[in-house]
Amino acid sequence: MKRFSLTAVLPFVWLAAFFLFPFLLVAKLSLSEVALAIPPYQPRLDLSQGLNGLSAFAQGLDLETYARLRTDHLYVAAYLSSLKFAVVSTVILLLVGYPLAYGMARSGAETRRTLMMAVILPFWTSFLIRVYAWIAILKPEGLLNAALSSLGLPTLSLLNTDAAVYIGLVYAYLPFMVLPLYAVLERQDESQLEAAADLGCTPIQAFWRVTFPQSLPGVAAGALLCFIPMVGEFVIPDLLGGSGTLMLGKVIWTEFFANRDWPAASAVAIVMLATLIIPTLLYQRQQARMVDGR
Amino acid sequence: MNDPARPRLNIGAIRESFAPWADPNAAPLVRFEGVYKQFGDETAVKGVSFDIYEGEFFALLGPSGCGKTTLMRMLAGFEAPDAGRVSLGGQDLAGQPPHRRPVNMMFQSYALFPHLSVEQNIGFGLSQQGLPRAEIRARVEETLALVKLEGLGRRRPHQLSGGQRQRVALARAIAPRPKMLLLDEPLAALDKKLREETQFELMRLQQTLGMTFLIVTHDQEEAMVVADRIAVMSAGEIAQIGRPAEIYETPNSRYVADFIGDVNLFEGRVTGADGTKVRLGSNDCPAGLEALEDDHLAMGSPVWLAVRPEKLKLHLDPPGETANRLSGKVVDYGYLGDWTTYVVELASGRTVRAAVANVSRLVERPIGYGDPVWLTFAPDGAVVLTR
Amino acid sequence: MTRGPTLFNRISVFLGLGFLYAPIVLLVVYSFNASRLVTVWGGFSTKWYAALLKDQQMLDAIWITVRLGLISATAATVLGTLAAVALVRSGRFRGRTLFTGMLQAPLVLPEVILGLSLLLLFVAMGLQRGFWTVAVSHATMTLCYATVVIQARLVSFDRALEEAAQDLGCPPIRAFFLVTLPGIAPAVAAAWMLAFTLSLDDLVIASFTAGPGSTTLPMRIYSQVRLGVNPEINAVSTLLIAIVTLGVGIATLVQRRPKGVPRG
Known part of the structure; x- marks a missing residue:
């Protein structure tokens, strides 16, 4: 084993300074208390007092903010509701994304390339703009209701409801679900389906017994790739959701910018992080396995 | 060696008289001394020592994973030995990075730079030496002519055929005029016919340049055709070094006999040895086996007799009672055009392969499945092996 | 691919891409709408681009x-x-x-x-x-x-x-x-x-x-x-x-x- 890699030094130092160290700051802040000061928390580490400063700092830290999170109904509700939004959206994404990815994989080689581009392109266009586009559709005097009333159907009031948040989440994360699914489905050998048919499977049986089991790594990758960032989503619940829509990303934002309760924002971030560690590790293992399998 | 009076194709004759390894005063160009190399848990090279002489065409031959490529990469500088010494021209190479070593390598994948033209590829090493532009151009032209690629200098590697790419890789490696050219499975990607042609071209090139070539290959025919000497490798060790004919006719072990060409091995025990001949008792041959052998082998010691298929003579009628007479029946045969190989099952159950040259177009008595046949061989056609 | 996409495959792809692109297309179309209201098409206009420049x-x-x-x-x-x-x-x-x-x-x-x-x-x-x-x-x-x-x-x-x-x-x-x-x-x-x-x-x-x-x-x-x-x-x-x-x-x-x- 080499002692260290020379090329890694610069990016390593950069990431340590701007990614790892800030995380430790979040962790530290979550153990601090709110104060009417700038910055609005205490204790603050005062190194000019030497060891005394350090011990005073250490004694100032406590778990009070976390206790506050546990007892405050709002935080608990936001936590559970975030998970609910993420889980339900992931399931809907699978139901929407799988047929799309499957259809893409079954198309001819030329068409496949074009379809692939078509799915990636929205990913390159601004997330914010794509979410914004839905406001014009969903608002009470928007395009959806205009279409419905012209058909003589009752209108819906979707904007600023949970339903709008689900639509937004599914819409924004669809490429993230489709691409891993497509990657595994596209690799499948057509002759396997012929073999299954030869052995007496109807096309639908062949799908469930041959294609679907082989696509499970893609299902797992897609689900995790969508679930993890959705838990912390801010823009979609903020723009499409109502005042009653509770999500952790929104809570952090509000605590931070509106209430200036930095310790609470940090503690919520830490709790969210702790929740996401396991899915993240699962995702990384999945990725490593897919790379090895190639 | 480049005597113009000598016909250029008569390489075999030149090679006959070339034997610096037999001269005790000759200094080798390359010397491997007790070289070891470990990769993880696996020992790739286990204490290998051998010399390569100036002007020699040397082959490292062995199955994949035997350590031959590792040895070559040590010479190029891409691997460092864990123990032992590799020296070039008497100078230890340890610590010298690849770009300072006066050897060039032709890579198995060719490793042509896809973003550079053929000329730029060939001139790469020359410009690295800091030669003036005009000289680089002249040398590139000269090298292109040498590998018969005139007029293709402007092309990119992906616009060439496999055979042409192979020549560009070769040209790129010889253009800087290294002290030694390393060839890592240089012909593996070519089809059989092109491979055979290129083998002769490699030999001609080596003679023209007077350069030392080291080739790594798993193809024993290729090694036999091109090399002055072959080192047969097995699991990180050298099993035998010698001229192709020595390796083929007098292998020193069952491994070498089996790896180079086809061979029939008979197991037996020594029943008599007089310093010129040895007699064996064997289940395979009730009349006993006999071979030339000047070593005094101990009575009763287990040995093997190696007989090449073409050294066996096939008889349809029983020959006279002699040693080295085997009888059995044909269980299989394969017609190869120039040869027919017969698989004969002996009474002992062992199967033996015999190769018969098809010298006439019509056969009086065709041999078929189940036909009883007799096989004989001369005592000087067999080699006694003790390991 | 020896077998082409089935009708189900085609419909899935059509609906999926439609879902992905409809909002974007609507957004682009309505950026040329002379009317300020989303539901009213007031004719083609580039006035919002002009406003942007100012x-x-x-x-x-x-x-x-x-x-x-x-x-x-x-x-x-x-x-x-x-x-x-x-x-x-x-x-x-x-x-x-x-x-x-x-x-x-x-x-x-x-x-x-x-x-x-x-x-x-x-x-x-x-x-x-x-x-x-x-x-x-x-x-x-x-x-x-x-x-x-x-x-x-x-x-x-x-x-x-x-x-x-x-x-x-x-x-x-x-x-x-x-x-x-x-x-x-x-x-x-x-x-x-x-x-x-x-x-x-x-x-x-x-x-x-x-x-x-x-x-x-x-x-x-x-x-x-x-x-x-x-x-x-x-x-x-x-x-x-x-x-x-x-x-x-x-x-x-x-x-x-x-x-x-x-x-x-």
């Missing part, structure tokens, strides 16, 4: 965002190339696990967390928040994406090419610039574009780390959008979509190998 705040935001993208994408690409080379070429080195973890985590972590943590860093350092704090934050976030893109290309890059260059007399660093870099150039370009687009697109991290005078375009759009649908936003969105589509299209054409030519 909106100094919006133009400032665009200029800041473009500069941010250029700087942070370039930094991220340089760092990402180094990181990818370290991961692919250095084998197992000390701290590799931590290194990979730090490179992969930002890919999946919610942006809110990244933004918050970076803000706390700048506060703790006593730095005035502004253009450069956003640039550093964007470089950090996009560096991870750049690494993934370059790493994927570098893994399939034949190492023998570098060895051949060294064998022909190139010192390793020169070999990297003469042989490896031209070989992975398309991936480096793609990584830069990805980093630029992500920076252009980011709202959350910029909101946390920006200060007065460094309001980016997404921040500007966001503050307007909260007030409701605004045709001027439709216009700027359409422009952004056009630019990105053009960029991706060009990148695809550049990367596509000439047909019928074997790989070198």
